[in-house]
């Protein structure tokens with residue numbers, strides 16, 4: 001999940017607030033009348049959120065990807081227009097469904113998100129735990145909308161402003177503060193202050209099913225491609241060092257490095273995983289280059305104890321990034337091999 005800035009999109013808002021030719025009311029007014037004034041509506045129906053203008057605006061905003069898991073859904077299934085706050089009913093802490101939901105937000109632009117079927121609809125899925133074990137259990141958001149304080153649950157329009165939801169909204173939260181993607185395709189709650197306080201990452205992984213095995217395997221495929229590209233870049237970096245002044249080798253290195261941007265285009269899947277991995281790669285490449293520069297100086301001056309100490313310190317710095325808690329520890333370990341570094 002990545003952070004997405006949500007502007008007002010006039011075409012979508014116009015479609016959501018269009019007045020019916022029959023009673024001159026918007027869907028929101030009709031439904032609100034039903035629940036607050038007793039003006040009868042046989043059974044409130046919700047359809048404004050499904051209009052083509054709304055779907056187009058959501059597709060444009062999220063680049064045709066699920067707001068929660070960043071998968072491209074259109075190759076296999078239509079988009080679900082998801083209500084962040086459920087329109088019809090929500091799950092109570094007791095496990096029962098409420099009698100009414102956030103009806104006043106059913107056609108509210110800021111409450112709508114594009115979702116794949118598996119993040120939105122509840123069903124049993126194989127889910128991959130961090131130890132690699134697969135466990136079959138339910139995931140999918142459906143009517144879930146947990147709050148930090150159930151007593152502050154909104155019962156009528158504008159009441160939602162007092163709520164503190166325990167699920168991540170990509171348009172309001174910074175998901176990177178709560179979620180951490182690993183270099184094998186896994187995901188875990190971030191070890192940080194905000195996550196410890198609210199647990200939004202842990203809840204979002206469980207409710208949206210960000211740990212479901214199919215999703216894990218798709219993310220791992222991208223990581224394998226990234227690893228392969230990074231391996232090429234490391235080889236080219238070594239070539240540039242071995243044959244200084246070779247324009248062709250420098251060009252190979254520059255081209256391969258530029259190709260990393262293919263994984264970070266707006267419409268690429270799993271940016272929340274790929275972008276930090278590429279950042280770690282670039283930083284580690286810089287650190288390994290520093291290490292190799294020190295090594296060259298030592299080769300030219302083999303009895304210089306100060307350079308030897310410097311070399312050891314730089315190697316320790318690189319190894320520190322392979323400690324158990326680093327999300328990119330496999331990547332850094334692999335880079336030490338690709339760059340042929342020895343202590």
Ligand SMILES: [Zn+2]
Pocket residue numbers: 066067068069070071115116117118119120
């Ligand atoms: Zn999804």
